[in-house]
Amino acid sequence: MNSEAQYAPLVSELEERFSAVLQSGRFIFGPEVEAFEREAAAFLGVPHAIGVANGTDALVLALEAMGIGRGDEVVCPSFTFYATAEAIARVGATPVFADVDAATLNLDPEDVAERVTPRTKAIVPVHLFGRTAPLAELSALGLPLLEDAAQAFGAEGVAQTGVCSTFSFYPSKNLFALGDAGLVVCLDDEVAERVRMLRFHGSRDKQTFELIGVNSRLDAVQAAMLRVFLPRLTGWNDARRAAAAGYAELGLGEAVELPRDEPGHVYHVYAVRTAHRDRISAALREAGIASASYYTTPLHRQPALRYLEVPEGSLPETERAAAENLALPMWAGISREQQERVVEAVGSAVGVPA
Numbered sequence: 202m203n204s205e206a207q208y209a210p211l212v213s214e215l216e217e218r219f220s221a222v223l224q225s226g227r228f229i230f231g232p233e234v235e236a237f238e239r240e241a242a243a244f245l246g247v248p249h250a251i252g253v254a255n256g257t258d259a260l261v262l263a264l265e266a267m268g269i270g271r272g273d274e275v276v277c278p279s280f281t282f283y284a285t286a287e288a289i290a291r292v293g294a295t296p297v298f299a300d301v302d303a304a305t306l307n308l309d310p311e312d313v314a315e316r317v318t319p320r321t322k323a324i325v326p327v328h329l330f331g332r333t334a335p336l337a338e339l340s341a342l343g344l345p346l347l348e349d350a351a352q353a354f355g356a357e358g359v360a361q362t363g364v365c366s367t368f369s370f371y372p373s374k375n376l377f378a379l380g381d382a383g384l385v386v387c388l389d390d391e392v393a394e395r396v397r398m399l400r401f402h403g404s405r406d407k408q409t410f411e412l413i414g415v416n417s418r419l420d421a422v423q424a425a426m427l428r429v430f431l432p433r434l435t436g437w438n439d440a441r442r443a444a445a446a447g448y449a450e451l452g453l454g455e456a457v458e459l460p461r462d463e464p465g466h467v468y469h470v471y472a473v474r475t476a477h478r479d480r481i482s483a484a485l486r487e488a489g490i491a492s493a494s495y496y497t498t499p500l501h502r503q504p505a506l507r508y509l510e511v512p513e514g515s516l517p518e519t520e521r522a523a524a525e526n527l528a529l530p531m532w533a534g535i536s537r538e539q540q541e542r543v544v545e546a547v548g549s550a551v552g553v554p555a
Contacts, residue, residue, distance in 0.1 A: 252419025256369025260288035328353035331469035357465020
């Protein structure tokens with residue numbers, strides 16, 4: 202993700218918005234945050250969008266507002282960023298890992314169904330790499346969903362099913378801030394009100410404190426920056442889809458499995474699968490091209506989560522995805538020439554003729 206390339210043409214507008222916030226003296230909550238919350242809710246087609254300090258806080262606050270706590274189990278993937286399971290553990294619940302679908306790398310509903318017990322109180326599907334998780338199939342299991350949409354702002358169908366959905370605006374995301382920022386989206390009025398209270402010490406009015414909350418507020422500067430970027434997001438996501446089509450058209454050879462295209466996939470990451478990952482990443486590095494492998498140590502093998510005692514071999518597709526995924530350069534505005542350089546480097550590593 203080259204966020205600098207995306208915001209560079211907008212520097213003058215960003216400076217104007219920053220100056221306006223500076224002159225207003227309103228840095229916490231205030232009109233910029235309120236306006237962004239309205240605009241984000243309208244974009245997503247939801248009744249409530251609540252700005253918070255970051256995407257991890259968004260998950261924790263959503264779980265608390267949904268009444269998830271000690272003694273509860275929450276099913277989630279192991280092939281995702283640590284914050285997904287960390288948030289579940291933070292509220293005192295137990296993460297229960299289900300395997301992913303080999304083609305999409307999102308939760309496999311059949312495997313999720315096998316992990317459900319009488320203690321299961323929710324499912325947290327992650328819209329991994331910008332692809333919408335199978336929400337209809339997961340919802341059919343009869344448990345509340347909390348959508349971890351940190352990588353999927355603008356993806357088709359996101360935030361329309363879960364009781365809550367959470368977003369991160371970390372600078373590498375499709376919709377990004379210039380620092381930490383997050384959002385909780387709620388379909389239920391009462392849950393939304395609890396999130397608003399929890400993000401500000403459990404209070405509605407700064408005088409009476411009804412819940413044990415935290416201090417997790419989206420600041421006005423980041424809200425102002427996000428208001429500049431949000432109207433451009435659809436165009437940026439379209440450009441990502443065009444770049445994904447460009448990679449497919451150029452071809453990467455039989456040794457590399459391309460991500461399956463689907464309507465509404467916003468390609469936060471363009472992750473291919475290959476048994477030759479080390480060789481390809483070395484060739485890209487030698488050519489001066491960045492690449493990355495994600496979640497190479499899945500969550501069920503992380504030191505902090507070993508207490509869950511996940512049996513060896515119980516998540517085979519997760520283990521395979523961790524060993525094979527490689528993210529190629531992807532951002533709105535990547536040029537055809539840049540993609541051709543990537544393809545040439547990959548081809549040199551796996552013997553694809555130029």
